[in-house]
Amino acid sequence: MSSMIVGIVGKPNVGKSTFFNAATDAHAEVANYPFTTIEANKGVMYVRKNCPCKDFKVKCTPHNSECKEGIRYVPIEAIDVAGLVPDAFKGKGLGNKFLDDLRQAHALIHIVDSSGSTDAEGNPCSAGSYDPMNDIDFLEKEITHWLKEIIKKSWENIARKAQMEGNKIERLLSDHLTGLGIREDHIHHAVRVSNLDVEKPQNWSDEDLLQLSEDIRKQSKPIIIAYNKIDKAPENLIEKQKDIKEKGYRVIPTSAESELALTHASDHDFISYLPGEKSFSLHENTSLSDKQKQGLEYIQSKVLDRFGSTGIQQCIEEAVSMLDLIVVYPVEDEHHLTDKEGRILPDAYFMKKGSTAKDLAYKVHSDIGDHFIRAINARTNRVVGADYELEDGDVISIVSNA
Numbered sequence: 001m002s003s004m005i006v007g008i009v010g011k012p013n014v015g016k017s018t019f020f021n022a023a024t025d026a027h028a029e030v031a032n033y034p035f036t037t038i039e040a041n042k043g044v045m046y047v048r049k050n051c052p053c054k055d056f057k058v059k060c061t062p063h064n065s066e067c068k069e070g071i072r073y074v075p076i077e078a079i080d081v082a083g084l085v086p087d088a089f090k091g092k093g094l095g096n097k098f099l100d101d102l103r104q105a106h107a108l109i110h111i112v113d114s115s116g117s118t119d120a121e122g123n124p125c126s127a128g129s130y131d132p133m134n135d136i137d138f139l140e141k142e143i144t145h146w147l148k149e150i151i152k153k154s155w156e157n158i159a160r161k162a163q164m165e166g167n168k169i170e171r172l173l174s175d176h177l178t179g180l181g182i183r184e185d186h187i188h189h190a191v192r193v194s195n196l197d198v199e200k201p202q203n204w205s206d207e208d209l210l211q212l213s214e215d216i217r218k219q220s221k222p223i224i225i226a227y228n229k230i231d232k233a234p235e236n237l238i239e240k241q242k243d244i245k246e247k248g249y250r251v252i253p254t255s256a257e258s259e260l261a262l263t264h265a266s267d268h269d270f271i272s273y274l275p276g277e278k279s280f281s282l283h284e285n286t287s288l289s290d291k292q293k294q295g296l297e298y299i300q301s302k303v304l305d306r307f308g309s310t311g312i313q314q315c316i317e318e319a320v321s322m323l324d325l326i327v328v329y330p331v332e333d334e335h336h337l338t339d340k341e342g343r344i345l346p347d348a349y350f351m352k353k354g355s356t357a358k359d360l361a362y363k364v365h366s367d368i369g370d371h372f373i374r375a376i377n378a379r380t381n382r383v384v385g386a387d388y389e390l391e392d393g394d395v396i397s398i399v400s401n402a
């Protein structure tokens with residue numbers, strides 16, 4: 001995978017744009033995005049990792065990421081997905097822009113209004129009068145049905161092909177769905193879970209295809225729920241959240257508006273605050289008005305004290321952890337931990353858990369992958385082979401005759 005993309009989804013007015021702005025505004029910009037173009041609705045979010053500079057007791061000079069006090073901020077891409085159009089609720093299908101954004105996403109953060117003050121179509125309603133659970137079921141069903149329709153449209157062809165050519169159904173399906181960011185291993189796993197007979201796809205019923213679509217969706221677009229607007233959520237929020245968890249969802253309470261306020265206050269030097277933390281400190285002698293101070297106190301007591309954080313950073317990191325990724329640091333010189341230009345621990349790469357030293361070589365450059373000789377694990381100073389399974393936080397130097 002080239003870059004990780006997390007989509008921020010939900011009906012109108014739940015706080016998608018607020019979440020997006022809060023999540024992507026939080027840090028000074030990194031000069032070298034691993035992403036070529038940043039479109040209007042795309043931004044960069046960061047995942048926190050312990051930087052190896054701490055263990056090696058060196059001062060690093062990051063290139064594709066950032067390091068603050070021993071914490072490495074590794075960038076991922078975010079898309080503020082176009083809101084679900086109200087017509088989607090009436091069964092007219094999903095909007096084109098929505099689908100186009102969705103295709104690109106590897107994981108989704110579904111923003112839900114926990115205060116129950118937006119109705120099914122995203123119009124304001126009195127707090128608590130709408131059950132947010134409806135939104136959770138709705139979005140999942142909508143994506144599942146979308147997938148099923150795509151499979152269904154060509155199903156006769158695919159099933160016939162599988163039978164006539166003795167071709168594997170998983171391969172044929174994955175060829176069909178590759179444009180949607182769906183891989184053969186997603187389908188392979190989904191077919192297992194759905195308990196379908198791969199030898200007889202021509203016998204798969206409509207219901208089977210729906211079940212399969214749901215499992216493919218879970219594999220290829222895992223969802224985490226940002227239970228948003230907790231600053232004005234009802235008293236029984238914690239129980240509500242438990243109900244959602246019991247249904248098998250991952251859910252994190254969030255207050256996007258609070259995070260945005262805190263990052264702005266921090267940008268203006270009114271407070272010291274790092275995303276994900278449970279408190280902030282007010283700077284002396286600032287020009288904050290009483291009203292602004294009260295606003296910050298409100299956030300401290302209603303959000304940070306009650307929930308331990310605004311939840312935004314936790315949400316980002318949980319979304320990435322659903323994808324089973326580790327972070328690895330390739331270097332040229334395993335003694336100085338430098339690249340060709342002498343930068344120390346320059347790059348942090350996301351890799352799928354289970355990736356090998358050779359996979360990393362290919363990620364650095366295809367020539368280096370093709371001409372891989374061996375690798376050196378800088379933490380142990382040991383030579384490792386092509387099949388060495390990378391661990392989170394590994395610092396690896398690759399030797400090749402490229």
Ligand SMILES: Nc1nc2c(ncn2[C@@H]2O[C@H](COP(=O)(O)OP(=O)(O)O)[C@@H](O)[C@H]2O)c(=O)[nH]1
Pocket residue numbers: 010011012013014015016017018019083228229230231232254255256257258
């Ligand atoms: N109380 C509260 N309001 C929020 C929060 N996040 C967003 N909002 C408000 O909800 C409204 C819709 O937010 P917006 O981000 O535009 O929603 P979108 O349509 O989903 O992109 C705005 O008035 C926001 O200020 C939150 O965490 N708490």
Ligand SMILES: [Mg+2]
Pocket residue numbers: 016017018
């Ligand atoms: Mg918006």
